[in-house]
Amino acid sequence: MLHAPPLRVLMLGWEYPPRIAGGLGKASQGIARGLAQAGVQVLFVLPRYDRAVQAPGLRVAGIAAWLRHTRAPGAAAMPPPARMQRLAVDARLRPYAALALAPHTRMPAAADRVDADAALYGGDLASEVQRYARRVRALGMAVEADLIHAHDWMSFPAALALAAARGWPLCVHLHSTEYDRSGAGADARIVAIEREACTRAARVFAVSEYTRDVLIERYGIAADKIEVIYNAPDAPVPAPLTRMPLAMAQRPPWVVFLGRLAFQKGPDHFLRAAAEVARHAPHARFLVCGDGGMRAQLQQLALDLGLREHVEFRGFLGAREVTRVLGQARLLVMPSVSEPFGLVALEALGAGTPVILSRQSGVREVLSPSLQADFWDHEKLADQMLAVLRWPELAQQLVSDGRAQLAGLSWARSAQRIRRAYAEILAAQPGVRP
Amino acid sequence: MSLDICFYFQVHQPWRLRRYTYKDIGRAHDYFDDTANAAILRRVAEHCYLPMNALLLDAIRTHAPHFRVSFSITTTALQQMALWAPHVLLSFRELLATGAVELLGETSHHSLAALHDADEFAAQVRLHRASCARWLGACGGGFRNTELITCNAMLEQVAGMGFESVCIEGAERVLHGRAATRAYRFSAAPRLVALPRHYRLSDDIAFRFSDRQWSAWPLTAVRYADWLQGEAEASATPGGCLGLYMDYETFGEHQWADTGIFDFMRALPGELLRRGCFRFVTPAQAARAVAADAERLDVPQPLSWADQERDTSAWNGNAIQRVALARCYAMAGALRQAPGAVAATLREDWRRLQTSDHFYYMATKHRSDGDVHQYFSPYASPYDAHINYMNVMDDLAERCGQRR
Numbered sequence: 001m002l003h004a005p006p007l008r009v010l011m012l013g014w015e016y017p018p019r020i021a022g023g024l025g026k027a028s029q030g031i032a033r034g035l036a037q038a039g040v041q042v043l044f045v046l047p048r049y050d051r052a053v054q055a056p057g058l059r060v061a062g063i064a065a066w067l068r069h070t071r072a073p074g075a076a077a078m079p080p081p082a083r084m085q086r087l088a089v090d091a092r093l094r095p096y097a098a099l100a101l102a103p104h105t106r107m108p109a110a111a112d113r114v115d116a117d118a119a120l121y122g123g124d125l126a127s128e129v130q131r132y133a134r135r136v137r138a139l140g141m142a143v144e145a146d147l148i149h150a151h152d153w154m155s156f157p158a159a160l161a162l163a164a165a166r167g168w169p170l171c172v173h174l175h176s177t178e179y180d181r182s183g184a185g186a187d188a189r190i191v192a193i194e195r196e197a198c199t200r201a202a203r204v205f206a207v208s209e210y211t212r213d214v215l216i217e218r219y220g221i222a223a224d225k226i227e228v229i230y231n232a233p234d235a236p237v238p239a240p241l242t243r244m245p246l247a248m249a250q251r252p253p254w255v256v257f258l259g260r261l262a263f264q265k266g267p268d269h270f271l272r273a274a275a276e277v278a279r280h281a282p283h284a285r286f287l288v289c290g291d292g293g294m295r296a297q298l299q300q301l302a303l304d305l306g307l308r309e310h311v312e313f314r315g316f317l318g319a320r321e322v323t324r325v326l327g328q329a330r331l332l333v334m335p336s337v338s339e340p341f342g343l344v345a346l347e348a349l350g351a352g353t354p355v356i357l358s359r360q361s362g363v364r365e366v367l368s369p370s371l372q373a374d375f376w377d378h379e380k381l382a383d384q385m386l387a388v389l390r391w392p393e394l395a396q397q398l399v400s401d402g403r404a405q406l407a408g409l410s411w412a413r414s415a416q417r418i419r420r421a422y423a424e425i426l427a428a429q430p431g432v433r434p
Numbered sequence: 435m436s437l438d439i440c441f442y443f444q445v446h447q448p449w450r451l452r453r454y455t456y457k458d459i460g461r462a463h464d465y466f467d468d469t470a471n472a473a474i475l476r477r478v479a480e481h482c483y484l485p486m487n488a489l490l491l492d493a494i495r496t497h498a499p500h501f502r503v504s505f506s507i508t509t510t511a512l513q514q515m516a517l518w519a520p521h522v523l524l525s526f527r528e529l530l531a532t533g534a535v536e537l538l539g540e541t542s543h544h545s546l547a548a549l550h551d552a553d554e555f556a557a558q559v560r561l562h563r564a565s566c567a568r569w570l571g572a573c574g575g576g577f578r579n580t581e582l583i584t585c586n587a588m589l590e591q592v593a594g595m596g597f598e599s600v601c602i603e604g605a606e607r608v609l610h611g612r613a614a615t616r617a618y619r620f621s622a623a624p625r626l627v628a629l630p631r632h633y634r635l636s637d638d639i640a641f642r643f644s645d646r647q648w649s650a651w652p653l654t655a656v657r658y659a660d661w662l663q664g665e666a667e668a669s670a671t672p673g674g675c676l677g678l679y680m681d682y683e684t685f686g687e688h689q690w691a692d693t694g695i696f697d698f699m700r701a702l703p704g705e706l707l708r709r710g711c712f713r714f715v716t717p718a719q720a721a722r723a724v725a726a727d728a729e730r731l732d733v734p735q736p737l738s739w740a741d742q743e744r745d746t747s748a749w750n751g752n753a754i755q756r757v758a759l760a761r762c763y764a765m766a767g768a769l770r771q772a773p774g775a776v777a778a779t780l781r782e783d784w785r786r787l788q789t790s791d792h793f794y795y796m797a798t799k800h801r802s803d804g805d806v807h808q809y810f811s812p813y814a815s816p817y818d819a820h821i822n823y824m825n826v827m828d829d830l831a832e833r834c835g836q837r838r
Contacts, residue, residue, distance in 0.1 A: 369808075
C-alpha cells in the first residue's frame with residue numbers, strides 16, 4: 001500500500017518566538033509545532049526573522065532567508081541545513097523594532113488605533129504589509145505547497161496574492177479582529193482585508209466562539225466555514241496540582257495587568273478597580289506590565305485616582321520577566337474590553353497564579369467555572385480582587401481548578417483539528433490530491 | 435409477598451443572598467434577595483406546591499384510607515410561604531388535616547449543624563418543631579436531617595430528642611449487601627429505626643423521569659408499578675418497606691408539568707393499590723412494625739443523598755467551602771446565648787446563613803454533578819458564591835462585635 005505523501009502547508013505569519021509582542025507569536029508557534037508533530041510539513045514564513053527554527057517537519061524563516069535558500073541550486077528538494085543557522089537580515093523590514101522606539105509612525109487613518117502593533121511591526125505598517133505581499137507572491141512561485149494557512153490580517157494580503165497566483169486553497173486564522181483591536185475606531189482598510197480574506201478562504205479558524213460570533217455578526221462570514229480552534233498552554237500542565245510554584249502566603253500582594261496598553265485590553269478599567277481595592281487593602285500593589293499608546297494617559301489616570309504609591313508601570317516584559325512576575329503575583333486581572341482569546345490567562349495559571357477574566361473574552365469558554373466580570377463593572381472586579389488577596393483558600397482553589405481545566409487543552413489536540421480541516425479542504429479540491 | 439411504600443417529600447427554600455460587595459460591609463445589614471426569593475417561592479408555589487398538594491389531596495380522598503405520604507418542610511420555607519404565599523400554608527394544612535400525612539422533624543434552617551455544632555443542631559431541631567406547630571401542626575416521630583445527612587455521632591442525640599425513626603440514604607456503604615427494601619435499627623442508637631431510601635427507584639422519578647436518553651423513557655405508572663412489584667416479589671421476608679424520598683420540587687419545578695410528571699403521580703397510587711400487594715405507610719407506621727432486634731446499620735462516616743459520592747462533599751468537598759463553614763460556625767459562641775432582641779435578629783441572620791444551599795453553590799465538582807449544582811445556583815461561579823458569602827460574614831461578624 002502506498003503511503004500518501006505528507007501534507008505541505010505554507011504558513012504566513014507576523015510573529016514567532018522569541019520575537020513576539022503578545023499572544024499571536026506564541027499561538028503561531030503552538031500551532032506550527034503541533035501540526036509538525038501531527039505529520040504535516042510546515043514552512044512558516046515571516047517578513048523578517050533573524051533566527052532559523054528547524055525541527056522535524058517544521059521550518060521557520062524570514063522571507064529574505066527563504067529567498068536565498070530557494071534560489072540555491074536544488075534547494076526545493078534539499079532538506080534545510082540540520083543545524084540552527086543565523087540567517088541574514090533584510091534591513092528594510094523591521095517589524096520587531098523594540099517597543100521603546102518612539103515616536104511611532106502610525107497608519108495614517110488609524111492615528112488613535114492601538115499602536116503596539118505599529119511599534120512591533122515597524123514604521124509604515126500598510127506599506128510593509130503590501131511589500132510582504134509582493135515578495136511572498138514572488139517567492140511563492142518557487143515552492144510547492146498543498147495549501148496556505150495565514151495568521152491575522154497582516155499576512156492576509158500576501159496569502160491572498162499567493163493563493164490567487166498558485167490556486168492553492170487558503171485557510172485564514174483570526175487571532176483577533178480589527179473590531180477587537182480598535183472598537184469603534186476600526187480601520188476600514190483593515191476590516192476590508194479581513195473580510196476579503198475570510199470570504200475567499202476555504203476555512204476560517206477563530207480562536208474562540210467569541211471571535212466566531214464577531215466574524216459572523218460584524219463581518220457577515222458564513223457560519224459553516226468558521227471553525228473554533230482554541231489556544232493551549234505552552235507545556236502540558238500536570239493536573240490538578242496541589243503544590244504550587246510559590247505558596248500564596250509567601251507572595252507579595254501584587255495584582256498584575258499584563259498586556260498592551262491599549263483600549264482593547266482595558267488597562268484603564270484595571271486602574272479604576274485598583275483604586276477601589278487600594279482603599280480597602282492599602283498594602284496591595286498593582287503592576288501594569290506592557291507598553292503602548294495609552295501609557296502617558298494611564299500614568300496620569302493613576303495619579304488622578306490617588307494610586308501614586310500603589311501602582312508600578314513596569315513597561316514591556318520579555319518572556320523570562322513575564323514568567324517571573326506571574327510566578328510571584330497573587331493575581332492576574334484581564335479586564336479586556338474585547339479579547340479574542342487571552343493566552344496570558346493560561347500563562348498565569350501555569351505559573352500558579354489565579355486569574356480574573358473579562359466576560360468579553362474567548363478564554364472564559366475554556367476556563368469555566370472561573371472568576372469573571374464585565375470590564376466596566378469596577379465594583380465587581382474590586383470585590384473579586386479583594387477576596388482573592390484576602391483568602392488564600394480562594395486563590396488556591398482558583399488555581400487548582402483552573403489548571404485542571406487547562407489539562408483539557410493542548411496544541412496537539414488543536415493541531416489535530418486543523419489537520420482534519422486541511423484534509424477536508426483538499427478532499428473537496430478535485431484533482432489536486434486524490 | 436407484600437411491600438410497604440413510604441413516600442417522603444422534602445420541601446425547602448433557602449434565603450438566597452443578594453449581591454453583597456465589600457462596599458456593603460459595615461453599612462448594609464439586609465443580606466437576602468427578597469425580590470428573587472419572593473419570585474422563586476411564588477413560582478414554585480404555582481408550578482409545584484399548589485398543584486401537587488391538590489393532586490395528593492385528591493389521591494388521599496379517592497383511595498382513603500389507603501394512600502399516605504410524609505413531608506418535611508424547613509422553617510426557611512415556612513417563613514417565606516408565610517410572607518409571600520400564605521395560601522400555600524393553608525393548602526399544606528388541608529393535607530395534614532386528612533390524617534394521612536405525617537410531618538417529619540429536621541433542622542429549622544436546613545443546616546449542616548449536625549456535622550459542626552451539636553448544641554446548635556439541637557436548638558434548630560427544637561426551633562423547627564416549634565415553627566411546624568405554629569404554622570402547620572404537630573410533627574410525628576420521624577426525623578430526617580438536612581439532605582439525609584446521617585452519621586453515628588448525631589443519632590444518639592436524635593434519639594434523645596424523642597424521635598423514633600430516621601430516614602437514611604440506602605447506600606451500599608451502610609447496607610453491605612443487605613436489602614434497601616426493609617427497615618433496620620442503628621447500632622449507634624438502637625432505639626431509632628433506620629428507614630433506607632431506595633435511591634434508584636427514587637431517582638427514577640426525581641432525576642430520570644424526563645430524560646429522553648433514558649431507556650425507560652417515557653416512564654408510565656404501569657411500568658413503574660411493575661418495577662416495584664419486582665421488588666415486592668424479590669423481598670424474601672414479609673414486612674418489607676421501600677422508601678421513595680425526593681425533593682417535593684421534583685413535581686412541576688425540576689420536572690415540568692409537560693413532562694407528564696403529574697399524570698404519572700395521579701395514576702400511581704391507584705395502579706399500586708390495584709395490585710393488592712402494596713400498602714402505603716408513613717415513617718411512624720413503618721417504625722412501629724420493626725422488631726427491637728432488627729439488624730443494625732453502622733454509619734461511621736457521614737452519608738447523604740447528594741451527588742455520586744453520597745457523602746458530604748457537596749457542601750464541604752473543597753477548601754473554599756470548608757473555610758466558609760469554619761467561619762460560620764466560629765460565630766456560634768458569640769450568638770447562641772446572647773440575650774435580647776438585637777441578638778435574636780443576629781441569630782436568625784446567622785441561621786439563615788447556615789443553610790446548606792450557600793455551601794452547595796460553592797462546590798467545584800466537574801462532572802455531571804457540577805451541572806446539578808449550577809442548576810440550583812444563583813451565582814455565575816462557585817467562587818462568586820464564596821466571595822458574596824464571606825462579605826456577608828464579615829458584616830455579621832462586625833455586628834457581633836468581632837473584628838475583621
